[in-house]
Amino acid sequence: MAEPATSPSFQDMILRLHAYWSAHGCLILQPYDMRVGAGTFHTATTLRALGPEAWRAAYVQPSRRPTDGRYGENPNRLQHYYQYQVILKPSPPDMQALYLGSLQAIGIDPLLHDIRFVEDDWESPTLGAWGLGWEVWCDGMEVTQFTYFQQMGGFDCKPVSGELTYGLERLAMYVQGVDNVYDLRFNDAGVSYGAVFLENERQMSKWNFEVADTDTLFEGFRRAEAECRRAIDAGVPIAAYEQAIEASHLFNLLQARGVISVQERASFMGRVRDCARGSCEAYMAKFADQWAQHFPGWSA
């Protein structure tokens, strides 16, 4: 374990990652201001992965997994946590070295800790996306998902983007040598992660599992789905994509409320997928000609 006295706090770790990726040409973006299940949903990843233009961005994305809520009683599981997301397009030839540099930047010595790239392919049927890559292990713990996107929204990625997704709490627990997420030092002035988020986990777990009004959620899902179609027809695919994100999260909440049967589940997932793919297709259609002009030889 890194020494607690010298290891970065939770917020310092984020600042170090920002400084590191900024120095390597990334735009430092802010979280997408909607409820999403993972950093991949940010338009800076999904939509920017489409088309031929170069793109480099890094950001923190609060991620919501309603079914993972444990009322603040589990040391590892949260319904709301943070992902640190890096997207490098096209994937650079030294992507692995860049990534390893970022681990050193937050205090992990690769000759003291065993860092390994273990096969783990990624697929999101919802986004019509898949890629090959690894989960990165540090002393047997998964700390990052490393993916070379091959398809997004059903389209071949041309070029391929490299995506890094760090689980910030997990990584911080490792770096700080802490066994309970709520014991993490959020800063170096005595504020713990629990002081910031424990009550939030308790209340949101209760709301996700017990309180949320399911009629409202179902109605919200239908509205988001309809609005997505309207936005696609109106030629504003980014707005359509936001509605797809909304539908996806409402579906997750309905799952947590336990009101979607096994048979219905596939149908709901299909509806979310149609929204997300439809948005990506509309985005592609809107820009394909322009891209083909600027990048001779490129085609969707």
Place this chain on the structure above:
Amino acid sequence: MSGDFLLELRSEEIPARMQAGARAELEKLFRAELRSRGVVPGAVTVWSTPRRLALIARDLPLVTDPVREEIKGPRTSAPAAALEGFLRKTGLTAAQLSERDGVWFAVKDIPGIAIGDVLRDVIVALVRGFSWPKSQRWGAASRHTDSLRWVRPLQGIVALLDGEVIGQGLGAQFDGIEPGRETFGHRFHHAGPIVIDGVDDYAPKLHAAHVIVDQATREAIIRDGAHRLAAEAGLELVADEALVIENAGLTEWPVPLLGRFDPAFLAVPPEVIQLTTRINQKYFIATEVARLSGAGHPHPTLPLEGEGFRGLRLANAFVCTANIAAHDGGAAIVAGNGKVLAARLADARFFWEQDQKTPLADHATKLARITFHDKLGSLADKVARVADLAEWLAQQGVVPGADPAQARLAAELCKADLVTDMVGEFPELQGIMGGYYARAEGLPAAVADAIRDHYQPAGPSDPVPAAPVSVALALADKLDTLRGFFAINEKPTGSKDPFALRRAALGAIRLITANALRLSVAEGDLLAFFAERLKVQQREAGVRHDLIDAVLAQGGEGDLVRLLARVKALQAFVGSEDGINLLAGYKRAANILKRESWEPQAQDYVPEPAETALAAALAAAAPRVDGALGDEDFTAAMAALAGLRAPIDAFFETVTVNDADANKRANRLDLLDRFRAAVHKVADFSRIEG
């Protein structure tokens, strides 16, 4: 004169599970590409690490053999247009053609090609034609559709023939990756490029840079190291060769390290600990050296995937394999891995304790929500059918000694563990967890064992349950599956067997034959399916498939034990001299009967002695065959048939069947027909080959 060739294809981490296949593909493609150019290499060696595939080929000829190629053209008498076409095709002039037997031939001499040029083409073919289970594109080149594909991004190529770089300039075809002589060592232990001179310094130079290129060496380091560490700790490693190979595929510089976990976790069943350490973390586990006394231990040890703990108590130790020689000797790595394992085991213990708060009978009620098959109802429906059948098998004495109530109870609970958290996390533990939970509830050992073992035998080398309740349940489960899917016409076709019915049938056959269970297993299509499986299964035991057909043709023998006894007696008989001759006589009779037709007539002549003798023999043999078959004494039935051999031989020697006298002919055909019928009481000899 010959040359030695080194090829290294360096990439980002190749999945461990793909490396053995990749080595085989590399050698196969290399040899095939050379062969198509007329080159046969001497020794070929292939190596892999997570970050490279390497090939060394020795004793390559420096120049390929010249080849003379002859192309047949039109006849000399053909119209001029045909000749012109041929000249255009071959690029020759008429003067360069030769004529033989009125046909034009073009002869082309292809001179030998320098091996360097051949290898250059081979490299292109290898990189472009390599087949990975899954491959990807990457980098700026992937803006275009025809960019390179590899399992993960390809980073460098070393290609040296006797120390000279092969394939210079190929970079344009490889998205900028230029073959050369530079490679890289261990990701963390060695910085900067390494310059390779040729085949001989490749492995030593990489070794100096903390990379062991030969996977067999890495495997030995892991295997021996893990055993040694366990022994030094006074323990015995649970050998796991698949794990050795996987860890060798994850490391370039393997360093096994032993750690400990909280012994309180040993309250969790050893199978669970082994699975979570092995599958999730790729760690080895160890047992205490002293044997258990057996009785009294809360968790009787069980075999898992054929390895088992051989009655030894699991130790609170694990061996992980690091990819570095750490500054601190691995202390931080062991501590970190120990923490991860503790979190996993804490999860497992949570499931173990949580699952036990609900009785299996309550878990089982949730099976009503799980569909077994659209047309066959829920898992609860299946369980109800299996319970009826298991109870019936016990009640009817099909499985001697099985208590019907216990068989029913075991059946009702046998699928309950599918809805437990533990089996949700580790589906491989289905059955095994049910057994543990049943025991923990205080259910009879026979019931718990039956739940545990009811999926057995699942594979051809799995042990076959022998305890009566276990046998009743295991058989009922498989028969229900088979009868159900056949009833809705979901039968395996060709290579498609989505419901694993072949495996279920084989399992049922092994349960029935190993335990000598007497029941009619099926009829119609399903019986035919059983027969097919039985033939495959019995082939290894040397039982002839045509004899199984011969017995089955007697009409739906669904009692597999009786069927096999009959087949075995038949096999012994048709291998004997009497049997061989009787079969010959049978075939002769059958051939005649097949050709002829006749009306039965009252005999109006004095039969010849051989006719009388055969009729008498038939009259004597028929009741003996019937009696023996009734007693299931198949050897005696065969012996009775053997008594027909001499009379049938004598009949064919001295009697003319197709006599001009219609009455004689009809009566003799009748006699042959009775002979055939007598033989058919035992088996349909027409199905016997040879």
